[in-house]
Amino acid sequence: MMRELFAVLYDGTAWRTGRYQTTTGETLRAVVGANAAVYNFQRAESGSHMSTDADEYDMFSWHLQRLPGAARVAQVPRPGVLLAVHRDAPSRIGDAEAGTMAVALQLRRELERDEEVSARFFDFMDTPAARWPAVPLTERDLLVSHDAADAAVVGQLVEQLGAASLTCLAVERPVLTISTEGDDWRRGLATSAVLVSVIGPSSVDEPALHREAGAAWALGRAIVPALVGVAPERLHYLLSRYQVRQIDTAQARTALASELAEFMTGAAGGMAD
């Protein structure tokens, strides 16, 4: 799947702005490197040069959310604007604490002020690309929640997820919310885009299962009930509203990993961004 972004690179002396179309699975690090390389190619005769090392830039969305270099193009929040500021770029509003974020804020203002750039920017804003429903911007892709009894099958699933280039955290679901384990689990959910709830015979009737589903539902996370030796009919209430996947076999686990990889690089559809 392809997506168009409006990319802005600034290194303290020069800036490059423009629309950039690429695959949704591309990392932002690659987007910044490619844009800098295009700039250098176009300005080769003038001698103007921009660093192509993306790790030297801080990246932000239009609303100044910090974007990790490893984030994918699919995760750039609406309206699909990527602001990349070289860490050596001096802050033009003189706020040392704000650093590159202050420069990003200034870039936003320049985008609207500069006559030529502003026209191109608002043209982009009028396209459907600016309304593309982004996949949630989180630290990792998946939280795999499970009981100790299902640890072996979870280990195999995590291997498959890693092979599909997905980042995940596998944790045992806490029995109590008011506990250190509960806090860790909640933080894990808050920083993951999708909850994969592994449900085996030992956990299908546990109250904790409904609590974790309620937690993910409240945060607007996608929930994938992944069943091991349990029939879908045994799910109740909230969980029965979600499409389940059986993961009893290695083939089924591979298929789920592949499906989730596609999900994480596609348009989010009904998911909130």
Add this chain to the structure above:
Amino acid sequence: MSEPVGSQLRRVFVILYADGVRFALWVDWPETHKLTALVDGVVGAVNAQEDDPQDHVEVRAADCLFFGWESEQLPVGTTVAQVPEPGVVVAVHLGGENVASQGLMLGIRSSVMQNDTYGPRLRRFLRGPDATRPAAPLFHFDAFVSYSAQDGPFAASLVGALRAFDVACFLAEMSLAAGRLWAEQLRAALLSSRAGVILLTPQSAHSDWVQAEVGAMWALRRPVIPTVVGLEPNDMPTSLRALLPHAVIATDVTDTAGGAAQALAAQLAPIVTGIRESGDVA
């Protein structure tokens, strides 16, 4: 709704009305600040640019009512992140009166749009990306009441009794609108509630749906007030026992139709209004 990483500023359009429109401009402001801080800050900045003290705007945000673009009044404690789409705040200084009519709001909108300076500025803001940024939900309810359908009459009595203490509650049976997906409405209500009151009774203690709502409040980091009615501590499921030290326990539940609900409301009201007044909810 994902948790933004490092999001700090939001651009909003601020209109101040005090015997006429005093200013209308956009600012980039910390999302977590309350609207009173926003307006006081903007007034200070506007005055700093004005050489003649006679032209200063002498308005305190604490004396203003706040509205969104669609004329909806914004509750006390609303933050910059909660300003509804399209991100326009109208601060109205009423000079002693405490009511702003629909007509006044329409008049303010109209005069800003027709003003030679403010009009183009506002139209440009409304066309830009900040006008379509989803806002954090406003708090319409002081408490979301989680209960078992079998306890419906008692829950309704309790909510009615809390209303007498000026506590606004969401109760699914009374508040869900017909014709809409109930799960989505419940989720919206949870997001719009400052706290959760969980009615723990012999009927609800083992309810999977109550467990799901407990999980939801936990994930949203809303204060939870466990409220035990007619349930012995030993009958509490292990998963909920950890809530007991924080519980409000109804002592007399023989008169479930009225008296017990009122007595419980009297215990709960100061806790809920305390949460509202502290404004400490995420």
